[in-house]
Amino acid sequence: MGAGVGGLATAVRLLSKGYSVKVYEKEQNIGGKVNQIETDNFKFDLTASILMTPEVYKEVFEYADKDYRDYLEFLSVDPIYRVNYSDGTRRDFSTDITKLSENLESISIDDCHGYLRFLGDVYKKYQIANNFFLQRTFRTPLDFFNPKILSQALRLRTLSNSYRFISKYIEDENLRKFLCFQSLYVGISPYNGPNIYTLVPTISQIYGLWYLKGGMYSYIKALERLIFELGGTIENNTNVEEILISEGKAIGVKTNTNKQYGDIIICNADFPYAMNELIKDNRWKGKYSSKKISEMKYSCSTFIIYLGLKKKYPDLTVHNMYLG
Ligand SMILES: Cc1cc2nc3c(=O)[nH]c(=O)nc-3n(C[C@H](O)[C@H](O)[C@H](O)COP(=O)(O)OP(=O)(O)OC[C@H]3O[C@@H](n4cnc5c(N)ncnc54)[C@H](O)[C@@H]3O)c2cc1C
Structure with a gap:
């Protein structure tokens, strides 16, 4: 249930394994x-x-034995960020190391050195996070609370906040701000939250930032095409009202039109909503009772304005930041 990018990619994987989806x-x-x-x-x-x-x-395309180039065109964003500060300075962060060094050396040699050390250290964290956490499923407490995983978690050293962590490498206040604001993407203050979000500028710097020709929705259209090619179906305007559960196992869904049963039921909807609305029997909610969910604290979202413009703004690139 749910044709978000997660649900669609999952459908492709199941179809590739021979399921009817x-x-x-x-x-x-x-x-x-x-x-x-x-x-x-x-x-x-x-x-x-x-x-x-x-x-x-x-x-996802490789998983289905397809060449992604037949579906999508990735275009590199460079500079990855154009950052404008309140004092009127502007800095472009490029993936080209020569341009990047020129930019950073114009701040100071020490900060250029600090930035490169920062990249190296966070890159190491990224490799640990990727190998031991991001690519793993944690299904039981033992999957996490075992000596191997715990020792890797300690190596991540995420406890100090982003700003403090970055300040160990960088003196320039503007550069610090640029490297720590990304935690705001998930509504977390860089002055309080764990420093794990410093992975964002690091990964962008090392692997680049990308957009898709035609916009991000091209990815959705590409997954839809692939699902149809693999024999899957998508039913729009179909609201799942309940996840049917028997003896602790999801066995089907009740939609606004009918009941459907299957070997595997996957829910792509937001977790608190799904636990509250779609699992009716309290026995299967586990610790996520309605009370617990109503007491959860949510981070803030964004306010977005879409502007269609009649002229070009040469000062803007693809990815612009204005920091106060
Ligand atoms: C403002 C903003 C900017 C972002 N910018 C970026 C960015 O630049 N780059 C990036 O990589 N990510 C970005 N993200 C994050 C990205 O958009 C999300 O992480 C991603 O789209 C989530 O996909 P999903 O499949 O997990 O969930 P969703 O997209 O929420 O998909 C869930 C689907 O389930 C459906 N559904 C829910 N309940 C039911 C039901 N009962 N019955 C049937 N269907 C149901 C919903 O309608 C929806 O289609 C941004 C997010 C926001 C909010």
Whole structure:
């Protein structure tokens, strides 16, 4: 259930394994948060507009024995960030190491050195995170609480906040701000939250930032095409009202039109909503009772304005930041 990027990619994987797959989507359009509006000859990506780690996106196609190039065109964003500060300075961060060093040396040799050390250290963390956490499923407490995983978790040293962590490498206040603001993407203050979000500028710097020709929605259209080629179906305007559970195992879904049973039921909807609304019997909610979910604290989201412009703004590039 759910034709967001997660549900669609999962459908591709199951189809590649030989399952017969049906995706139910409550909205008229597929894509979930990755969506698009087209009006008066302007086209807007609604949320995601650029991506990191393109390999993750390509891998879904490889999994299905397809060449992603037959479906998508990745275009590099360079500079990865154009940062404008309140004192009027502007800095372009390029993936080209020569341009990057020129930019950083114009701040100071020490900060250029600090930035490169920062990249090296966070890169090492990324490798640990990737090998031991990001690519793993944690199903039981023992999957996490075992000596091997715990020792790797300690090596990540994520406890100090982003700003403090960055200050160990960098003197320049503007450069510090540039390297720590990314935790705001998930509504967390760089002055409080764990420093794990410093992975974001590091991964962008090392692996680049990318967009897709035609916008991010091209990825959704490509997955849809692949699902149809592999024999799957997608039913729009179909709201799943309940996940049917028997003896602790999900066995089907009740939609606004019928009941459907299957070997595997996968829920792509937001977790608190799904636990609250779709699992009716308290026995199967585990510790996620309605009370616990209503007491959860949510981080803030974003306020977005889509502007169709009649002129070009040469000072802007693809990815612009204005830091106060
Ligand atoms: C403002 C903003 C900007 C972002 N920018 C970027 C970016 O630049 N780069 C990037 O990589 N990521 C970005 N993201 C994050 C990215 O958009 C999301 O992580 C991603 O789209 C989540 O996909 P998903 O499949 O997990 O969930 P969703 O997209 O939420 O998909 C869930 C789907 O399930 C459907 N559904 C829910 N309940 C039911 C039901 N009962 N029955 C049937 N269907 C149901 C929903 O309609 C939806 O289609 C951004 C997010 C936001 C909000």
